[in-house]
Amino acid sequence: MKAIEVNREKCIGCRACSTICSPLLITLTDDGHRRVIAFPPSCEEDCDRCLRACPTRAIAFGEKPGVSAILEFELAFCDRCGKPFATKEELAYVLSRISSIVGEEPEWKNLCPECRGKESALGLLKLL
Amino acid sequence: MGYEILVRPERCISCYACEVACAREHGGISNVRVYPPGIPIFCRQCQGATCAEVCYPGALERRDGEVLLHAEKCTGCELCLLACPFGAIKLEGKRAYKCDLCSHRREEGLLPACVLTCPAGAMNFSCVADFSSRKRKIAGLSWAMGHERRGK
Numbered sequence: 041m042k043a044i045e046v047n048r049e050k051c052i053g054c055r056a057c058s059t060i061c062s063p064l065l066i067t068l069t070d071d072g073h074r075r076v077i078a079f080p081p082s083c084e085e086d087c088d089r090c091l092r093a094c095p096t097r098a099i100a101f102g103e104k105p106g107v108s109a110i111l112e113f114e115l116a117f118c119d120r121c122g123k124p125f126a127t128k129e130e131l132a133y134v135l136s137r138i139s140s141i142v143g144e145e146p147e148w149k150n151l152c153p154e155c156r157g158k159e160s161a162l163g164l165l166k167l168l
Numbered sequence: 169m170g171y172e173i174l175v176r177p178e179r180c181i182s183c184y185a186c187e188v189a190c191a192r193e194h195g196g197i198s199n200v201r202v203y204p205p206g207i208p209i210f211c212r213q214c215q216g217a218t219c220a221e222v223c224y225p226g227a228l229e230r231r232d233g234e235v236l237l238h239a240e241k242c243t244g245c246e247l248c249l250l251a252c253p254f255g256a257i258k259l260e261g262k263r264a265y266k267c268d269l270c271s272h273r274r275e276e277g278l279l280p281a282c283v284l285t286c287p288a289g290a291m292n293f294s295c296v297a298d299f300s301s302r303k304r305k306i307a308g309l310s311w312a313m314g315h316e317r318r319g320k
Contacts, residue, residue, distance in 0.1 A: 057246030059262050093243040095224045126250050134222050141216040148230045148253050152218035157255030168178050 041082045043102050043106040044090065046109050053077060053113035053127035057090035057099065066090060070115065075127050096133070106121035118152035120159070125152035170295040171231055173269060173280055175208055176303075179290040181204035186282035186291055190267075193281040197260050199267040200282055208282070208291065211235060211256040211267035219248035219257060227264070236254075239263050 053075050058068035064082040083089075091099045115124035116131050135149055148156050176203075184202050191198040201212040217235045219226040227241035228248055242263040249257050249264065257266045270280035278284070283293040292299060 054245040054247055055259075056243040056245035072283060079242070093225070093245070095245055095247060097223075110268035126306060130247065134247055137222045138218040140250050141218050142253065147251065151255075153249045153252065153255035153258070155255070156253060157201055157209045158203050160254045161209055164175075164177050164207050165205065 041103070042085055043082050043104060044109070045080045045102045046079055046111060047098045047100070048111060050069060050096045051077075051094075051111060051141045052096055052098075053111065054130050056095060060089045060090065060093040063087075070124065073115055073117075073124060075113040075115055076084040077111045077113070079111075081108045093150045099150060116150065118155050119150040120155040123152060146163040171269075171293055172213055172233070172296070173210070173267070173283060174292045174294060174296070176290050176292065179208045179288045179312045180206040180208060181288045181290075182288065185285045185287060189281040189285035193270055193273065194265070194268075195256075197257075197265050199258075199265055201255075208255060209254055210282075211252075212254060212268070213267075218251040218253065222247045222251040234269060235266070237264065237266055237268060 055068060058077060061149055063084060063117050065083050067078045069076050069078075086100070091138065113127035113129060113161045116128045131149065135146075137142075148159060151159060172259065180202070180236045181283065184201055186200050186208055187198040187202060187239075190200045200208050202208050213235045213283045215230075217230045218237055219309070220230050223229075223265060224247075225241045225243055227238045227243075229236050244259060244263075246259050249255075249259055257264050259265070270278070272281075274287065279293050280291075290297065
């Protein structure tokens with residue numbers, strides 16, 4: 041029996057594995073202030089999509105059928121609209137990857153994608 | 169190359185025709201969004217593309233002045249959404265969507281759908297040099313005629 045082993049230290053709680061899992065065994069639920077990703081105790085023998093999709097290589101396969109792993113992540117809230125939009129780990133990961141382009145502390149870093157659009161619209165308006 | 173969609177926000181009348189045209193061309197999903205008080209926001213094909221920087225499967229790639237999205241490689245991880253400073257990428261179902269400058273239309277020699285549709289001339293498909301020289305011309309004329317506001 042094949043089972044997924046997730047490295048909690050590496051996992052950032054993105055949507056890659058749950059989106060790519062075609063038998064829909066990996067589930068992701070956003071619930072208020074936290075995101076819960078549940079991995080099944082065992083999965084299909086000839087499938088390794090989640091392993092290949094994982095941006096941080098947090099997934100490995102083990103032989104022993106484990107218990108289902110459930111990971112919880114704290115969500116970050118948008119500074120403008122107050123809605124949760126991503127896990128804190130995801131945001132930190134993305135910012136560390138793009139800091140060479142946008143700097144360490146871009147002013148939009150705590151805005152949700154929707155509010156970033158609104159803010160850039162207002163920014164353009166000021167130029168008129 | 170070097171052609172991109174450039175906006176003259178002072179002309180936008182918030183009719184949302186660009187959103188409708190874009191959705192029609194892209195299977196019901198619009199890659200442009202008009203935010204109040206009337207500014208269309210969509211992918212700017214950034215030179216330093218943060219989305220392409222975080223896209224680990226290589227689904228987003230900057231080439232020939234455009235940020236290309238290879239949908240078949242997209243894992244739907246949402247990292248590009250979080251990397252985009254303009255909120256111009258969205259996640260629908262299992263993959264990311266963004267403005268592709270209507271590549272399928274341009275292959276046939278047609279303009280991007282939003283540019284063709286915009287009744288107010290707010291969306292322009294041109295290169296930066298032409299766009300800015302036209303803008304300077306309008307501003308210069310307007311100033312010469314004694315108008316206070318530029319760019320109208």
